[in-house]
Amino acid sequence: MARIVSLGSALQDIYLIDCDDFVSTAIGKEAIFGKVLVGSKVDIDSISYEVGGGGVNSAITFSRHGHEAIFMGNIAHDSAGSAITKKLNQESIDDSYVNFLERKATGTSIILLDKKSGERTILTYRGASEQFGNFSEKDLELINPDWLYVTTLRGDMDTLKRFFLKAKESNIKVMFNPGVKELENIKELTNLLKYVSVLNVNKAEAMQIVPGVTLSELVYRLNNYVDTAIITDGRMGGIASDGKETYRYGIYEDQKIKDATGAGDAFGSGFLAHFAAGHSFKDSLVFASANSTAVVTKLGANKGILTGSEKLHPMPIQKI
Numbered sequence: 001m002a003r004i005v006s007l008g009s010a011l012q013d014i015y016l017i018d019c020d021d022f023v024s025t026a027i028g029k030e031a032i033f034g035k036v037l038v039g040s041k042v043d044i045d046s047i048s049y050e051v052g053g054g055g056v057n058s059a060i061t062f063s064r065h066g067h068e069a070i071f072m073g074n075i076a077h078d079s080a081g082s083a084i085t086k087k088l089n090q091e092s093i094d095d096s097y098v099n100f101l102e103r104k105a106t107g108t109s110i111i112l113l114d115k116k117s118g119e120r121t122i123l124t125y126r127g128a129s130e131q132f133g134n135f136s137e138k139d140l141e142l143i144n145p146d147w148l149y150v151t152t153l154r155g156d157m158d159t160l161k162r163f164f165l166k167a168k169e170s171n172i173k174v175m176f177n178p179g180v181k182e183l184e185n186i187k188e189l190t191n192l193l194k195y196v197s198v199l200n201v202n203k204a205e206a207m208q209i210v211p212g213v214t215l216s217e218l219v220y221r222l223n224n225y226v227d228t229a230i231i232t233d234g235r236m237g238g239i240a241s242d243g244k245e246t247y248r249y250g251i252y253e254d255q256k257i258k259d260a261t262g263a264g265d266a267f268g269s270g271f272l273a274h275f276a277a278g279h280s281f282k283d284s285l286v287f288a289s290a291n292s293t294a295v296v297t298k299l300g301a302n303k304g305i306l307t308g309s310e311k312l313h314p315m316p317i318q319k320i
Contacts, residue, residue, distance in 0.1 A: 002276040003068040005143055006269075007163065008055025008151035009129035010073040010098075011107040012080035013261065013301060015048040019115040045115060051087040052301035053107065053129060054151030054177070057262050058269035059093045061291065062149070065273035065308040070094040070143055072135055074128035080106035081128075097139055104128040111261060118257035118296075132159045137166035147276055148172050149269060152179025157188045164195035173197040177268045183208050193225040198275075200268040203233045215239040216320070219246065230285075232267060237289075237316065242281050250316030252289040255297050262301025267292040274308060286315055 016022075021042050036042050055073045063069035071093050075081035077100055084106065088095045107129035113120045132153045140148065140163070148167050153159055160182070167174050175198040182189050183205055190209065193199065199222060203215065206229075210221035215231055219241045222229035232238040237250035270291030275284040290312050294304035 001065075001067045002146040003070070003143070004059075004062045004147045004149055004272070004276060005070045005072060005097075005140070005145045006055045006059040006062065006149050006151075007072045007132070007135070008058065008149075008153070009053035009107060009126070010056045010071070010075050010084045011051070011053035011109050011124070011129060012083050013050040013052040013109045013111055015046075015050065015111045015113050015259075015299065016044050017046045017048065017113045017115050017299075018042075018044040022112050022114040022119075022121070048299055049083065050300035050303075051084050052109065052262060053084075054179075054265050056084065056087070057265035057302045057305075058149050058151065058272075059088070060091050060302045061266065061269035061273050061305050062276075063091045063093050064305055065277060067273060067276060068094070070097060070145065072097045072139070074099045074101050074104070074131065074134070075106045076101050076104055076128050078106050080108055097135075097143070099128075099134055101128045101134075104130070111259075113259060113299075118259055120259065120261065122261070126154065130154055132156045135159060135163075137162040140166050140170055140172060144170070145172055147272060148174045149177075149272055150174065151177050151265065151268075152182060154179070155181030155185060157182070157185055157192070160192055161188075164192055168195050175200065175268070175272050177201070177264070178205070190225060196226045198228040198230065198272065199226040200230045200232070200271070202264070203231055203238075206231045215248070216246075228281075230268075230271065230288075232264070240281070240285055245281055246320050247282055247285055248318050248320050249285055249289060252286070252293040252312075252315045255293055257296045259299050259301075260296050263292045263296050265301065266295040266305060270306070277308060282317065282319075286312060286317060289315060 271288035
């Protein structure tokens with residue numbers, strides 16, 4: 001097994017669940033979520049307190065797979081922070097590098113979830129997870145991990161560069177799943193990709209980084225920047241190439257979505273968890289898809305995360 005550092009956000013997710021007031025309606029090309037009138041009082045069906053954030057979700061995947069998982073993120077000394085540290089301890093994740101901020105509350109998301117369709121709208125207060133500049137890349141020397149897994153750092157390109165350079169210097173492999181804020185800095189982002197071993201993006205994100213329309217075009221051009229590129233495309237599956245093998249894959253199962261929160265985290269971290277355990281590129285893609293499918297069938301971003309010991313059935317995947 002490997003030692004993997006997850007650098008990213010930690011959030012408390014508060015679900016407000018209803019079967020009629022949060023139904024989405026189409027207006028032109030846009031979908032409006034809910035029919036709540038301003039000033040009204042709305043009775044919801046249920047509420048659920050969960051823990052999430054890309055850094056936490058990925059660390060849970062790594063730990064359940066049997067890896068030594070270390071989480072690096074910011075929280076505060078409050079009830080949400082306590083919920084997160086409790087979850088990290090339950091999942092046997094090393095929280096020695098968690099920072100507690102004094103002037104920020106722990107990041108929190110309010111998730112309005114339509115019980116019937118699984119559609120949701122997320123209202124997020126980033127709080128302590130808004131910043132990452134307080135982390136020292138020198139901690140990587142102490143941890144000495146095999147992999148550094150990075151989700152969005154809210155556009156903090158300086159911290160990304162510091163950690164990526166240190167990883168390169170220390171022969172630590174990097175898997176990167178950038179977010180909206182990083183994609184707003186395309187020039188800086190592309191300059192950092194030379195330090196990345198595995199890049200995981202969706203189709204729309206790939207089109208922001210390189211020119212192209214088809215998945216084949218996009219993955220080919222991304223391979224000019226990184227050794228391994230993985231592009232997801234929702235229910236259409238996706239494409240992945242390590243420069244030697246290229247696979248076009250579908251979805252693991254066409255399941256009814258209970259809650260799509262954390263699906264992307266489950267796919268990316270699922271791939272690395274399986275790959276770092278010595279499995280093939282192809283099998284790791286299958287596990288990634290299975291992990292993502294398992295997550296969307298349960299409420300919360302990480303309840304459905306697999307352990308890696310499950311027997312998986314075949315899925316649509318073809319070498320091209």
